[in-house]
Amino acid sequence: MRVLAALSGGVDSAVAAARAVDAGHDVVGVHMALSRTRDQFRTGSRGCCSIEDAGDARRAADVLGIPYYVWDLSEQFEQTVVADFLSEYEAGRTPNPCVRCNEHIKFAALLDKAVALGFDAVCTGHYARIVVRDDGTRELHRALDAAKDQSYVLAVMGPERLARSMFPLGDVPSKEVTRAEAAARGLSVSAKPDSYDICFVADGDTQGFLRARLGSQPGDIVDSDGEVVGEHDGAYAYTVGQRRGLALGRPAADGKPRYVLSIEPVNNRVVVGSADELLVDVVAADRAVWFGTPSADLECSVQVRAHGVPVAARARVAGDSVEVTLADGLRGVAPGQSLVLFDGTRVLGQATVTSSRRAAVAAS
Structure with a gap:
């Protein structure tokens, strides 16, 4: 060849x-x-x-x-x-x-x-x-x-x-x-050492790269009740699950660390909360790419990070959309991440995360 x-x-x-x-x-x-x-x-x-x-x-x-x-x-x-x-x-x-x-x-x-x-x-x-x-x-x-x-x-x-x-x-x-x-x-x-980090971010400073390209966009950091607890210079510089660099002016009532729960670009807000609030067990994704024709309902394992641990799940497939229910919850699942489905070592398909939630919370 x-x-x-x-x-x-x-x-x-x-x-x-x-x-x-x-x-x-x-x-x-x-x-x-x-x-x-x-x-x-x-x-x-x-x-x-x-x-x-x-x-x-x-x-x-x-x-x-x-x-x-x-x-x-x-x-x-x-x-x-x-x-x-x-x-x-x-x-x-x-x-x-x-x-x-x-x-x-x-x-x-x-x-x-x-x-x-x-x-x-x-x-x-x-x-x-x-x-x-x-x-x-x-x-x-x-x-x-x-x-x-x-x-x-x-x-x-x-x-x-x-x-x-x-x-x-x-x-x-x-x-x-x-x-x-x-x-x-x-x-x-x-x-030769392995390459790492994002190749087009010359100094490894992702936030600096984003700020240089997207400019200053100040807004509020709020807790899960909507109360303002700090300010940011651009919501784009934050990711779900982030703990460091929040620079909050008001500590949590229980004294425990806060994490980024979600980014709200329309309101230009960053929502923070406890580690427990990060836990999700249902993940929805779209723009699916499949290797073969998937079953409408299948048992699999899923991975949401390149070096993440695969988690047992049940997937429901509808066209190019998929919703997975995790046997054990995951923390820090963010829209935009790649959701990859496996059957053992075999890749079944991939989709882009659109949302995640906690089933117990959604049902209450």
Whole structure:
């Protein structure tokens, strides 16, 4: 097969490309340039979009003996991932930019361009497994290494894009094995630190980035009874479940910490309350993407954060909407988060959280 290997400049994508070469595929490496103003991205290894990463990707391609190109996807990245990030926060929701990058860039813009150029598949260094059943059905599963599993952020891709994807690292037992393989192959990125944080927030200060883009929007911080207990400079800078940085002028009557319960963009208010008030056991979501046709009523496990613990649930599906009832409650579930449904290790589908509630409270 003709395979386009997405080379981020990190060790995972380099080893994934090497394994595709070993498998006998005709591999071409490509690095995605996601900004035309490169200095807005951090240097070093904190993100995945620094200028050093482009050089590391080129050196990896040279070692592997494969052609290497840089594709400018900066306009698509700004118009989709960054724009979505800003609009979601401004609307009082909590987005996951890695999910949106996989949806709009890696498995949309990149994959579509690859197919148009005659490639059969895109290979990435994500930790996830593709299982092919006897009837040819391709399923997305968790990686063998649970600590590195990235199936959560890949669930948005859907079956059609999964059909043209390769994840050679899905069966790797640990990141240490990947690093050892990279060193044995002579790849200079073998000891490169993992990337983390949001790649387009250059200094890691998400609130500062939002403030610079969205400006000052002062308003009230209120408790669950509507009483003003503080002020904020922009509701967009807060997320459900947040405890630190509230700077409240009035302590809670019981002396216990307060947490952000909800964001009300229409009223420009941040609502705070106790840890108990954060607990929810019913989550509604829409814009569902399914791998196969789901049952209208199914038992599953769900996850609402990339590194969250899966929780047993019962899901009721209606079109592209889904409502899950959790066996055990979760705290800090925010609109905008990605809700991923699993059957064991298999990804069933993904949807975007619209609301959450406590069933007992709603019934009273």
